[in-house]
Amino acid sequence: MHELGFIGAGAHGCHQMRAFAAQADCSVRAIFDVDSQAAEAAGKRFESAIVCSSMDVLLALEELEAVVIATPAETHAAITEACLKAGKHVLIEKPLAHDVQAGEAILASAAAHPELKVLVGHAERFNRSYIDCKKAVSDGAVGVPRFLSASRLSPLHLNDLNWVLGPLDTAVHDIDILLWLIEDQPISVTAQGNSCRTLDGPCDTIAYQIEFSQGALAQGFISWVDFGPAYPMPDNAHPRLFVHGTGGSLQLDLWQRPVRLDSRQLGRNYFLDDVLIGYGDYPTQTAAQAAHFIDCLNGRAELRCSPQEAYRALFVAYAAHRSRLSGGKPVAIDAPLYKPSNSYGNSQ
Ligand SMILES: NC(=O)c1ccc[n+]([C@@H]2O[C@H](COP(=O)([O-])OP(=O)(O)OC[C@H]3O[C@@H](n4cnc5c(N)ncnc54)[C@H](O)[C@@H]3O)[C@@H](O)[C@H]2O)c1
Structure with missing residues (x-):
């Protein structure tokens, strides 16, 4: 036990x-x-x-x-x-x-x-839809990824306006996924943010852009939204992802049919139907992560997200934070952040 x-x-x-x-x-x-x-x-x-x-x-x-x-x-x-x-x-x-x-x-x-x-x-490393995306990109189904876009909305009441990183505390999920997918060294980050709930309140929305050494570009936005009481919690974060590469494109929208792949490389346009239609798996990916942690304790799995991997997502999020505070000036990334990831793990 x-x-x-x-x-x-x-x-x-x-x-x-x-x-x-x-x-x-x-x-x-x-x-x-x-x-x-x-x-x-x-x-x-x-x-x-x-x-x-x-x-x-x-x-x-x-x-x-x-x-x-x-x-x-x-x-x-x-x-x-x-x-x-x-x-x-x-x-x-x-x-x-x-x-x-x-x-x-x-x-x-x-x-x-x-x-x-x-x-x-x-936890998104344990989400089947993102794992499908990672497999598709790693298998070369979109060729060389050149442009990526990731976004999510998150209910304001599940976040804290006092967190130092603000909405980037939540966007770090997407930043980790972008770095995991692109497998290249980020070289520069820019970000701007504002308050959408009130004209001069604390920042609740941030748009950011990451340039990579091989010329790929990633962008994202995060919005903490003050959803009303009728808002369906299973729709929690509404994460979306788009990857456009030399051999095709890939879209994920966890409010709709999860992952669609249009691969000229493979000559196919199809849905990667590993996940049930509709999101609603927020506790499930947390559960998958818990099972993985127990597997690691039992020596049956290698850590899916090590502190080193989380550090690179933090580094980029913090660069975005600094850029936002400077009104959107580019922040150069000088630390060597890229190293091959643990991929999608061995317990799925
Ligand atoms: N993985 C995910 O999907 C996900 C989702 C939401 C939040 N989070 C993360 O989980 C963490 C907590 O977020 P939350 O939404 O539960 O926030 P929360 O504000 O609901 O809960 C944080 C709790 O920590 C307690 N706390 C603060 N300082 C403490 C200390 N020094 N020792 C002991 N307790 C302390 C607070 O009293 C509070 O009860 C954050 O890092 C957040 O980014 C992750």
Whole structure:
């Protein structure tokens, strides 16, 4: 039995608890949140869980094998370091951190504990539709990718206007997917943002553009939208992706039939029907990620998204953040960020 601790019992922490509780050989053993009411409320939902009065109390529980960190990005570095020092494997929610320096601190903590697994929760890596896209692009079905576009809407109430990266905290999902698909070194990032809910409120929408060393271009937008009460939650993020290459194009729209591929390379235009029509798999990809983490703990899988891979998405997101703050000036990427990914993993 894998006994897990959870730090952060907000919206996504509770998703993670449900996902892990549903695994056959796993129990939600301990919960800590600085907001004791949030921790108590979560504790009531899981009989196996004890609610801890501090992070140290949780980390002192010898039976805990691993900890899921679902707190704001600003807290990830310190909590990860404490968990690893206590000998616990960790799953850190995306984004890896809120800035590059904190991301580097996490890389250093992970490197100091090679015996422990550190998975970063880029849950879209576990979404069948994106896995289909990755396979199609890797198989050369669109030839050489030259232009990519990724976007998502996200309900404002599931996000936090105080997060340092603002909407890029959410867009980091797409940035990770773009980097995963293009497999090339990003060289420059520009971004601009504004507030769409009010004329002069906090930034809730950002458009960004990434240039790659071999000439490919990726663009994206993220909007935190104040959806009304009738908004169907299964439609949560409405992610979309378009990839145009020398041999074809690929479209994904998780509100519609998921992935359509028009491949001159293969002489075919068809739907990659691995997923049910309609989105609604938000908990499912979190569940697939939970199963993968357990597989990693059992030594049956290699980490699908390592801290190094999450760091490159953070690096680009942070460059976009800096560009946005400067009113859209290009930010050059000087760190070598490209290395071949772990592809789409071995547990699907
Ligand atoms: N993978 C995904 O699809 C996905 C979706 C949503 C959120 N997230 C990520 O999950 C993380 C949490 O987001 P959320 O939506 O659950 O936010 P939230 O605000 O609902 O919950 C965060 C919780 O962390 C607690 N907290 C803050 N600092 C803490 C600390 N130092 N120690 C313990 N608890 C602390 C807060 O009290 C709160 O209950 C963020 O990194 C976010 O980007 C990921």
